[in-house]
Amino acid sequence: MIDRRRFAAAMLATTLMARTARAGGDPFALDGHFEQGGIARGQLPAGASDLRFNDQPVPVAADRRFLIAFDRDAPAAAVLAATGSGGHALRADLAIAPRAWNISRLDQLPKYPVPSAEFEARRPAELARIAAARAKQTLAEGWRQRFAWPATGRISTLFGSQRIYAGEPGAYHSGIDIALPTGTPVRAPADGAVILAAEAPFTLEGNLLMLDHGMGLSSAFLHLSRIDVAEGVVVRQGQLLGAVGATGRATGPHLHWGMMWRGARIDPLLAAGAMPA
Numbered sequence: 001m002i003d004r005r006r007f008a009a010a011m012l013a014t015t016l017m018a019r020t021a022r023a024g025g026d027p028f029a030l031d032g033h034f035e036q037g038g039i040a041r042g043q044l045p046a047g048a049s050d051l052r053f054n055d056q057p058v059p060v061a062a063d064r065r066f067l068i069a070f071d072r073d074a075p076a077a078a079v080l081a082a083t084g085s086g087g088h089a090l091r092a093d094l095a096i097a098p099r100a101w102n103i104s105r106l107d108q109l110p111k112y113p114v115p116s117a118e119f120e121a122r123r124p125a126e127l128a129r130i131a132a133a134r135a136k137q138t139l140a141e142g143w144r145q146r147f148a149w150p151a152t153g154r155i156s157t158l159f160g161s162q163r164i165y166a167g168e169p170g171a172y173h174s175g176i177d178i179a180l181p182t183g184t185p186v187r188a189p190a191d192g193a194v195i196l197a198a199e200a201p202f203t204l205e206g207n208l209l210m211l212d213h214g215m216g217l218s219s220a221f222l223h224l225s226r227i228d229v230a231e232g233v234v235v236r237q238g239q240l241l242g243a244v245g246a247t248g249r250a251t252g253p254h255l256h257w258g259m260m261w262r263g264a265r266i267d268p269l270l271a272a273g274a275m276p277a
């Protein structure tokens with residue numbers, strides 16, 4: 001059980017850090033969460049081109065708006081650069097605040113289940129479908145929106161949580177878990193295009209639905225009991241996508257919501273803000 005007041009305090013600290021990060025010279029009018037797992041949006045100055053985030057090209061919309069995001073393990077410093085209209089260099093040095101992740105240290109080694117022959121046989125094709133979905137570029141414009149919660153309830157596992165087994169770090173939790181009864185409606189947190197709608201449960205993710213929100217930003221919803229939208233369909237924020245379930249590897253019914261931007265893992269809590277009571 002997560003204490004809501006602790007959450008509120010964490011969100012306020014986040015906002016203050018974001019203000020600090022914006023205080024220096026910033027030709028890109030950036031606004032967002034300048035911390036691990038955060039998203040920021042900005043606008044390229046008129047006539048500028050060749051926007052780069054840590055030397056990687058960043059797509060820019062016709063109105064010169066763009067989005068960048070900071071991975072769960074992003075280093076403390078990042079650079080956003082572009083070429084100005086007169087050929088001069090534009091640059092913003094970003095301080096990315098580290099997060100205090102929920103890390104639990106256990107003395108014993110993990111009890112990894114022995115992968116079954118069926119798992120070994122099915123997994124490569126599932127991973128290939130997920131990779132192919134992530135590679136899809138759509139014209140969805142959900143990346144511009146303030147994200148909404150796909151469902152509300154008790155948060156059972158935070159993004160970024162990790163167990164360390166006798167000094168060996170396990171994989172961190174790549175999304176946020178909301179404990180809800182099977183059948184609870186799941187709604188689109190922002191406009192998007194359905195880039196993957198599993199027609200049969202995946203071994204780990206179960207019934208998996210993935211949305212592209214444009215500009216390389218995507219959402220994934222795992223363990224669904226039901227998927228109500230088809231691959232290729234465009235959905236609006238708030239539209240019904242399916243229902244909570246416990247398909248795939250899940251100990252009980254819950255919604256796992258993960259977000260990614262061009263390989264960076266994002267904290268949905270920062271995208272959607274405090275959950276409405």
Ligand SMILES: [Zn+2]
Nearest residue numbers: 175176177256
């Ligand atoms: Zn999860």
